[in-house]
Amino acid sequence: MNFSSKILEDAVNEMSQLPGVGKRTALRFVLHLMRQPEQQTDQLSTALTRMRHDLKFCKKCHNVSDGDLCEICSSPKRDETIVCVVEDIRDVMAIENTSQYRGLYHVLGGKISPMDGIGPQDLKVRSLVERIKKDGVQEIIFALSPTIEGDTTNFYIFKQLEGIDIRTSTIARGIAVGDELEFADEVTLGRSIAQRVPYESSIKN
Numbered sequence: 001m002n003f004s005s006k007i008l009e010d011a012v013n014e015m016s017q018l019p020g021v022g023k024r025t026a027l028r029f030v031l032h033l034m035r036q037p038e039q040q041t042d043q044l045s046t047a048l049t050r051m052r053h054d055l056k057f058c059k060k061c062h063n064v065s066d067g068d069l070c071e072i073c074s075s076p077k078r079d080e081t082i083v084c085v086v087e088d089i090r091d092v093m094a095i096e097n098t099s100q101y102r103g104l105y106h107v108l109g110g111k112i113s114p115m116d117g118i119g120p121q122d123l124k125v126r127s128l129v130e131r132i133k134k135d136g137v138q139e140i141i142f143a144l145s146p147t148i149e150g151d152t153t154n155f156y157i158f159k160q161l162e163g164i165d166i167r168t169s170t171i172a173r174g175i176a177v178g179d180e181l182e183f184a185d186e187v188t189l190g191r192s193i194a195q196r197v198p199y200e201s202s203i204k205n
């Protein structure tokens with residue numbers, strides 16, 4: 001692609017770094033922004049800068065947060081005795097959208113996947129175990145995607161919890177095997193949490 005402006009070229013190149021955005025689409029975005037009032041583009045770039053520099057991760061559950069603790073962990077309305085273990089922050093958003101869960105979360109930051117070189121040490125498993133011991137957590141709900149990697153991760157965590165007096169459950173498989181959690185519709189996902197089953201019975205099947 002030939003540009004008559006280095007500034008334009010830089011903007012297109014940066015925009016095309018986004019997943020699923022090729023040079024052509026990037027150019028369309030940039031031309032669109034050029035037609036917008038300057039103030040609007042400034043707001044976009046400020047939002048991006050703040051997101052990158054100021055956004056934090058909750059010290060307790062590793063969800064995104066504006067402060068040390070996220071809104072969910074610091075809410076007095078949430079049930080601190082239940083912790084739902086999820087892969088990433090998109091799953092927190094998906095479950096929150098169901099409005100059916102009042103407990104807390106623990107964001108692992110991925111799932112065990114030897115193919116991708118992700119092992120247990122790359123995930124927030126240790127902080128989960130520490131939390132359970134320290135915070136009086138009574139139930140853990142595994143809500144990882146029902147894939148081989150998700151199952152492996154559940155089982156690894158389950159093993160780490162041996163000897164700790166805690167209920168472990170897994171979301172009901174209303175979600176088809178292999179589906180990613182974030183794509184489940186709200187009703188199905190809400191029902192899957194409400195109808196969760198004891199983890200040990202789920203691994204016998």
Ligand SMILES: [Zn+2]
Nearest residue numbers: 058061070073
């Ligand atoms: Zn939190």
